[in-house]
Amino acid sequence: MLDVERIRRDFPILCRQVHGKPLVFLDSAASSQKPLQVLAAMEETYRQCYANVHRGVYTLSEEATCSYEEARDKVASFINARAREEIIFTRNTTESINLVAYTWGRTHIGPGDRILLTEMEHHSNIVPWQLLAQEKGAELVYLPITDEGFLDLDRLDDLLDERVKLVAFTMMSNVLGTIIPVKEIVEKAHQVGAIALVDGAQAVPHMPVDVQDLGCDFLAFSGHKMCGPTGIGVLYGREELLEEMPPFLGGGDMIRRVELDHSTWNDLPWKFEAGTPAIVEGIGLGAAVDYLTEIGMEAIAAHEQEVVAYAMERLSALPGLKIVGPPAEHRGGVIAFTFRNIHPHDLAHLLDLEGIAVRAGHHCAQPLHRRLGLVATTRASFYLYNTSEEADRLAEALEKVARIVGK
Amino acid sequence: MSDLYKEHILDHYANPRNWGRLDSPDIAADADDPSCGDQVHLEIDLDSDGRVAQVAFEGEGCIISMASTSLFTEYIKGKTIAELEAISEEDVLRVLDAPVGSGRRRCALTPLRALQAGLRKYRRRAQGDD
Numbered sequence: 001m002l003d004v005e006r007i008r009r010d011f012p013i014l015c016r017q018v019h020g021k022p023l024v025f026l027d028s029a030a031s032s033q034k035p036l037q038v039l040a041a042m043e044e045t046y047r048q049c050y051a052n053v054h055r056g057v058y059t060l061s062e063e064a065t066c067s068y069e070e071a072r073d074k075v076a077s078f079i080n081a082r083a084r085e086e087i088i089f090t091r092n093t094t095e096s097i098n099l100v101a102y103t104w105g106r107t108h109i110g111p112g113d114r115i116l117l118t119e120m121e122h123h124s125n126i127v128p129w130q131l132l133a134q135e136k137g138a139e140l141v142y143l144p145i146t147d148e149g150f151l152d153l154d155r156l157d158d159l160l161d162e163r164v165k166l167v168a169f170t171m172m173s174n175v176l177g178t179i180i181p182v183k184e185i186v187e188k189a190h191q192v193g194a195i196a197l198v199d200g201a202q203a204v205p206h207m208p209v210d211v212q213d214l215g216c217d218f219l220a221f222s223g224h225k226m227c228g229p230t231g232i233g234v235l236y237g238r239e240e241l242l243e244e245m246p247p248f249l250g251g252g253d254m255i256r257r258v259e260l261d262h263s264t265w266n267d268l269p270w271k272f273e274a275g276t277p278a279i280v281e282g283i284g285l286g287a288a289v290d291y292l293t294e295i296g297m298e299a300i301a302a303h304e305q306e307v308v309a310y311a312m313e314r315l316s317a318l319p320g321l322k323i324v325g326p327p328a329e330h331r332g333g334v335i336a337f338t339f340r341n342i343h344p345h346d347l348a349h350l351l352d353l354e355g356i357a358v359r360a361g362h363h364c365a366q367p368l369h370r371r372l373g374l375v376a377t378t379r380a381s382f383y384l385y386n387t388s389e390e391a392d393r394l395a396e397a398l399e400k401v402a403r404i405v406g407k
Numbered sequence: 408m409s410d411l412y413k414e415h416i417l418d419h420y421a422n423p424r425n426w427g428r429l430d431s432p433d434i435a436a437d438a439d440d441p442s443c444g445d446q447v448h449l450e451i452d453l454d455s456d457g458r459v460a461q462v463a464f465e466g467e468g469c470i471i472s473m474a475s476t477s478l479f480t481e482y483i484k485g486k487t488i489a490e491l492e493a494i495s496e497e498d499v500l501r502v503l504d505a506p507v508g509s510g511r512r513r514c515a516l517t518p519l520r521a522l523q524a525g526l527r528k529y530r531r532r533a534q535g536d537d
Binding site: 342343344345346349350360361366375376404405 | 411412417420441443444445468469470471510511514
């Protein structure tokens with residue numbers, strides 16, 4: 001059991017009021033709030049040991065380099081990577097996926113090759129592959145979802161053949177909340193010789209993730225959804241793949257030797273990190289990993305599961321409220337819904353006036369919304385600092401909205 | 408709960424004025440916002456003096472975009488093309504008469520985007536006729 005009251009004290013923003021009401025923050029799937037421990041680590045760096053990293057021979061630079069590279073070690077151990085060289089720092093999940101598309105993709109995908117995605121992907125795991133497919137004359141294929149919001153795994157064998165070179169899919173839907181059986185899909189991808197990229201943006205912050213156990217070739221995730229700062233993300237890649245991939249961006253730090261007409265590349269992981277990195281953000285992510293690890297990812301996942309199950313029970317009791325996606329036991333901390341005929345924008349706006357922060361729209365998943373026959377949904381998402389009382393506040397506010405604008 | 412969802416706004420949302428289509432409108436255009444799903448189709452008939460004689464709209468969207476369009480159709484009746492072209496964003500918000508924050512400004516301005524798209528087509532056609 002999480003001591004949520006103690007956890008909430010670590011997040012000063014949760015004490016504020018919005019429109020005269022205590023804030024109920026239910027948008028962590030978009031970006032989470034940050035605990036004091038992360039803020040302190042970043043401020044301490046700027047106050048005490050900030051300098052550019054790598055190659056500095058003076059104390060400040062050595063200290064900054066040490067903290068920044070220590071953060072990489074923390075991330076590697078957090079997802080159980082075999083080696084620190086497998087952890088590339090990027091800006092976010094989107095950049096991590098683009099990195100793979102531009103480097104591995106451009107060298108391995110050719111005309112007639114297939115890339116298998118799913119109908120529940122976020123735009124960031126669709127558009128980079130569209131760009132690649134257009135450039136290379138490759139084809140995108142989509143694994144459909146069932147009406148209940150699960151992947152239609154019965155179709156997987158039909159769609160997976162030797163033409164498929166890459167399978168890219170989310171570990172948890174940011175709309176349906178569905179948790180995906182990653183291992184099973186990875187194994188099947190490998191059987192036809194395809195590599196597997198997992199979009200971990202929604203999963204890594206919320207549940208234990210072990211890349212060796214999952215067997216995936218790439219895992220992409222963002223720092224800002226897991227209590228860390230914006231501007232820092234991670235690409236995990238199997239070392240053998242990263243070694244033979246060409247670099248992504250060119251510039252300082254990623255080179256070993258630069259001649260006038262050519263250059264040679266730095267070792268992993270720096271080969272993929274051109275220019276001055278997000279030093280303090282990296283250190284902040286390291287602090288976030290420490291914070292989550294100390295609380296325990298199992299405990300966080302169990303807490304979210306409990307709050308979501310309660311919230312689903314409360315919300316589905318409201319007349320005219322429809323939740324999209326599977327039952328609570330198959331989902332993470334995300335509940336997207338429609339409520340009567342009230343447009344999600346109006347709903348999110350009216351809830352904000354009650355101090356409740358939810359997101360409205362297509363949540364960067366337009367193809368999924370079209371599949372569901374919806375233009376937009378309202379989404380409440382939960383994290384380690386959310387409580388069942390906040391789910392009550394949401395349900396009560398929705399009842400109030402219905403009284404005002406229900407028709 | 409909110410000054411924004413005042414009675415006149417909810418009334419225009421529930422009972423939109425000038426709802427429907429015209430037989431052969433002089434000006435017709437759409438505005439849509441794929442990100443939130445607001446969609447408005449606006450049609451205008453001009454009289455012999457070139458003033459707005461009839462307006463009609465159909466659409467789907469949030470309360471703010473629908474109420475704003477309904478109010479807008481009342482507001483533009485009798486205006487000349489020059490007057491239509493001069494309508495500013497602030498004019499639309501004044502007609503709506505509700506505190507629209509930056510987050511909902513785009514919803515409130517949906518009818519203006521439809522009108523401006525219609526006027527562009529109208530001008531192109533008029534130039535083509537010359």
